[in-house]
Amino acid sequence: MVHEDWVDLPGMVSALIGTSAGTGVAVALGASEPERVARVADVVQEWWIEELWATSPTNWPPCPEHPDSHPLQAVVAVERAVWACPTGGRVHHEIGALPAVRT
Numbered sequence: 001m002v003h004e005d006w007v008d009l010p011g012m013v014s015a016l017i018g019t020s021a022g023t024g025v026a027v028a029l030g031a032s033e034p035e036r037v038a039r040v041a042d043v044v045q046e047w048w049i050e051e052l053w054a055t056s057p058t059n060w061p062p063c064p065e066h067p068d069s070h071p072l073q074a075v076v077a078v079e080r081a082v083w084a085c086p087t088g089g090r091v092h093h094e095i096g097a098l099p100a101v102r103t
């Protein structure tokens with residue numbers, strides 16, 4: 001991730017993801033920490049899927065309830081940034097608690 005303010009708005013910070021300038025993430029400084037973490041995780045997950053779909057599984061992190069259907073979704077639940085099932089809403093992991101994926 002490269003810190004480059006591509007959004008020139010007060011109260012926002014932004015960065016570019018990856019080596020090609022294709023994906024950017026911006027978060028509001030006034031948002032809560034869980035909201036900022038979930039926002040960045042959501043954009044990084046989207047970048048991951050688009051960037052690596054040809055060579056890596058695109059369902060990371062996989063939903064334990066529906067491993068062949070969809071990845072988990074980054075959300076805020078009870079003031080925590082978590083990975084949850086996008087269909088049932090069940091929380092499965094804290095964001096940042098999963099081990100790194102090797103490609």
Ligand SMILES: [Zn+2]
Nearest residue numbers: 063065066085
């Ligand atoms: Zn699910």
